Amino acid sequence: MKLLHDRIIQDGLAFDDGTLKVDSFINHQMDPILMKSIAVEFVRRFANLPINKIITIEASGIAPAIMLGYLLELPVVFVKKKTPKTMEKMYLSSVYSFTKDRTYDVCVSEEYLSKDDNVLFIDDFLANGNAALGVKSLIDQAGATLSGMGFIIEKSFQEGHQRLVDLGINVQSLARVGSLAGGKVQFID
Amino acid sequence: MKLLHDRIIQDGLAFDDGTLKVDSFINHQMDPILMKSIAVEFVRRFANLPINKIITIEASGIAPAIMLGYLLELPVVFVKKKTPKTMEKMYLSSVYSFTKDRTYDVCVSEEYLSKDDNVLFIDDFLANGNAALGVKSLIDQAGATLSGMGFIIEKSFQEGHQRLVDLGINVQSLARVGSLAGGKVQFID
Numbered sequence: 464m465k466l467l468h469d470r471i472i473q474d475g476l477a478f479d480d481g482t483l484k485v486d487s488f489i490n491h492q493m494d495p496i497l498m499k500s501i502a503v504e505f506v507r508r509f510a511n512l513p514i515n516k517i518i519t520i521e522a523s524g525i526a527p528a529i530m531l532g533y534l535l536e537l538p539v540v541f542v543k544k545k546t547p548k549t550m551e552k553m554y555l556s557s558v559y560s561f562t563k564d565r566t567y568d569v570c571v572s573e574e575y576l577s578k579d580d581n582v583l584f585i586d587d588f589l590a591n592g593n594a595a596l597g598v599k600s601l602i603d604q605a606g607a608t609l610s611g612m613g614f615i616i617e618k619s620f621q622e623g624h625q626r627l628v629d630l631g632i633n634v635q636s637l638a639r640v641g642s643l644a645g646g647k648v649q650f651i652d
Numbered sequence: 653m654k655l656l657h658d659r660i661i662q663d664g665l666a667f668d669d670g671t672l673k674v675d676s677f678i679n680h681q682m683d684p685i686l687m688k689s690i691a692v693e694f695v696r697r698f699a700n701l702p703i704n705k706i707i708t709i710e711a712s713g714i715a716p717a718i719m720l721g722y723l724l725e726l727p728v729v730f731v732k733k734k735t736p737k738t739m740e741k742m743y744l745s746s747v748y749s750f751t752k753d754r755t756y757d758v759c760v761s762e763e764y765l766s767k768d769d770n771v772l773f774i775d776d777f778l779a780n781g782n783a784a785l786g787v788k789s790l791i792d793q794a795g796a797t798l799s800g801m802g803f804i805i806e807k808s809f810q811e812g813h814q815r816l817v818d819l820g821i822n823v824q825s826l827a828r829v830g831s832l833a834g835g836k837v838q839f840i841d
Contacts, residue, residue: 492729492764495722521711522730526718533684533719540681541711548752563737575681 464504464637467615468650470497477643481618489615490523490587501637502530505585505613508635512610514583516540518576518602520569520594523587527615531585540575542598544568554604558597569597571605578606589614589636592623599630616640619651653693653826656804657839659686666832670807678804679712679776690826691719694774694802697824701799703772705729707765707791709758709783712776716804720774729764731787733757743793747786750779758786760794767795778803778825781812788819805829808840
């Protein structure tokens with residue numbers, strides 16, 4: 464996706480430790496026009512799948528997911544990273560975050576994910592794939608069908624992509640970053 | 653906003669303890685078409701203000717804020733409830749949550765809020781106003797101008813609305829709930 468590649472080159476900050484900072488346009492300050500273009504590209508990538516619901520994870524996945532839900536006229540469910548007091552029946556899974564070096568719970572109400580759902584998961588980043596696998600566990604617990612996973616940016620030098628593909632998941636990342644060496648972003652396709 | 657009132661009556665769950673559960677269409681599962689209509693109403697309510705940026709707070713504020721940012725073609729900044737390791741210079745404020753009976757920090761990077769900004773704050777709920785006042789503190793620390801605050805639902809039987817109005821803030825709530833007594837939602841206008 465050229466528009467996204469160009470924007471990452473222009474406004475992204477790459478660091479040798481594998482960090483790619485895009486918080487001026489994706490995950491702290493957000494560019495809604497870019498988010499709409501990203502959603503359009505997801506429509507194209509997942510065309511013809513019988514999706515009835517978008518699922519994402521708070522907080523940075525919500526913007527692209529709601530834009531995609533708007534275009535497809537589908538409900539969007541966001542998985543929560545904390546267990547709300549008011550939620551009674553829910554699916555729960557644990558996710559280990561390397562960035563934060565801690566394990567956190569992800570959960571979704573049983574009311575909003577069921578065996579009748581055919582879902583598309585959307586998130587901002589794919590790195591080691593732990594968060595995506597945590598959400599996959601929720602989808603599996605609900606007996607729902609996972610049609611695909613779409614990410615804005617993938618760190619292709621980490622193992623997430625392969626872990627998901629090995630499970631037979633249709634993974635679409637709009638920008639695949641092969642290297643951040645020397646503070647320079649290199650895309651792999 | 654009749655569409656929103658009708659939806660709250662249809663799908664909201666009211667409890668005598670003052671809880672209004674709208675997580676089937678606003679803050680867990682989200683209806684993107686409704687979010688677009690909500691954003692259009694915010695455009696109408698805040699027409700002619702010299703806003704250059706939308707500010708919201710994770711996670712439930714992001715959907716209406718990004719839709720509004722999309723319509724107005726303005727950047728959207730979401731205030732974080734945790735202090736990210738990668739954020740160096742930020743404005744910070746503490747918020748006490750009655751619902752969760754704990755104090756949490758809210759923060760925004762100094763890069764995305766400055767004295768040149770004229771911001772509109774958007775969130776899903778206004779109750780006691782503590783979260784909104786926490787964000788106002790961040791806006792004040794940055795020397796930015798606050799043009800108004802827009803909420804999808806206001807619990808008008810709590811003190812938030814009056815606390816914000818007393819500070820001279822232009823507060824617009826699209827559904828003002830006067831009472832939840834007997835599990836019945838009553839609007840005040």
